[in-house]
Amino acid sequence: MAASSQSPDGQHARGLKKFRLFSPILAGATFKERLIGCIGALAGISVTGLVCGFLLGNDPYLPLIVAPMGASAVLLFAVPASPLAQPWSIVGGNTISALVGVSVAWLVAEPALAIGLAVSLAILAMSLTRSLHPPGGASALTAVIGGVAVARAGFWFPIVPVAVNSVLLVLIGMLFHRLSGRQYPHRPVPAPVNPHKTADPPPAMRAGFLPQDIDTALMRLNETLDISRDDIHALLREVEMQALLRQKGELLCSDIMSRDVVTARLDTTPQEARALLLEHDIRMLPVLDDEERLIGTVGLRELALGRDPDRLPLSPAATAQPGDPAIGLLPRLTDGRTHAMVVLDGDDRVVGIISQTDLLGTLARSLAQMRGGNHMLGSGQGI
Structure with a gap:
């Protein structure tokens, strides 16, 4: 019998396919994240039930917590970045859907028709109010078939307990995510704007x-x-x-940085700093303290806006480490604001500087090598 020629990696991959149903289907899902979600759901549902029991007095005719809160907890604690898990989606989606369900139950006597109308109209209402939340469908359904307790509550049901449950769950979720180091509510990355206040897209967005x-x-x-x-x-x-x-990524900051760095001191006057910038034809100077450590930067813009003629107007420095991948500086050096990155050692002492020109020269050389060319662009501290 011939020996198998398939690699261990291939066998491992086939073995994993057998268990693909048990693999996370969400990008970024890890066991740690899911465990945090479990703990959050435990805290959220338990505390919501306790608080509602205290506020409502454990009324035997009023549910302590409605079943859709369990589904809301899954979204809130397991996928907090989802648009369907945001505060307005949870509170608005559950409450509006419950109101739709109560209204349908009041107007439509046929149960089969009422349950269909309640869920479909709840989807429409949530879509129109930008509060789409899957458990809202269950809230609408509960309002129709929830039994005597829900029927007795009538139009109070969307407020007590649905809205009260939803608000409490969201507040607990916000506190829990803050304590666990997560961001909630989710804030989308702001759209990039041109720092020069023109209609052109930012440099990095033009290609x-x-x-x-x-x-x-x-x-x-x-x-x-x-x-x-x-x-x-x-x-x-x-x-x-x-x-x-x-x-x-194999190209490091230490490979392309300028090492003979022109710097200023804390006691350098604005006039001296301006002279250094013009003499060396650069746009930014690292400013050092008495122990040779970086405390900020100064450029022509800061000098032009400075009000004190005897003190340097400092700006925070954009920094990197010698072992950082040089290509990783691309987003900062193309944001329209940062003209150079100061490279620091472990003691915050300046060991080099990488300007837009340095990075551009490096990229040009890489492209030339890829195309079989031999031309190279020089590099310098400024542009």
Whole structure:
């Protein structure tokens, strides 16, 4: 019998396929994240039930907590970045849907028709109010078939307990996520703007895909994704950067930085700093303290806006480490504000500087090598 020629990696991959049903289907899902979600759900549901029991006095005719809160907790604690898990989605979606369900139950006597109308109209109401929340469908359904307790509560049911449950759950979720180091409510990455206040897109956004390309791709896929358009844009930009780091990540800051750095001291006057900038034809000076440690930077812009003629107007420095991938500086050096990165050692002492020109020269050399060319561009501290 012939020996198998398949690699261990291939066998491992086939073995994993057998268990693909047990693999996370959400990007970024890890066991740690899921465990945090479990603990959050335990805290959220338990505390919501305790508080509602205290406030409502454990009324035997009024549910302590409605069943859709369990589904809301899954979204709130397991996928807190989802648009469907945000505060307005949870509170508005559950409350509005419960109100729709109560209204349908009051108007429609046929149960089979009422349950269908309640869920479908709840989806419509949540869509119109930008509060789409899957457990809202269960809230609408509960309002119709919830039994004597719900019928007795009538139009109070959407407020007590649904809205009260939802608000408490959201407040507990906000506190829990803050304590666990997560961001909630989710804040999409702000859309980049041109720092020069012109109509042109920022430099880094002028090449590659555009926002309208995302819209076209979504239309062609004909899918509704549980992620905002802005988050898709930010994710794809990060994917581009990670791919570039993988391809060119072996080039370090120490390989391309200028080592003979022109610096200023804390006691350097604005006039002396301006003279240094003009003499060396650079746009920024690192400013050092008496122990040779970096305390900030100064450039022509700061000098032009400075009010004290005897003190340097400092700005925070953009810094890197010698062992950082040089390509990783690309987002900062193309943001329209940062003209150079100061390279520091472990003691915050300046060991080099990388300007836009340095990085541009490096990229040009890489492109020339890829195309078989021999030309090279020089580098310098400033542009």
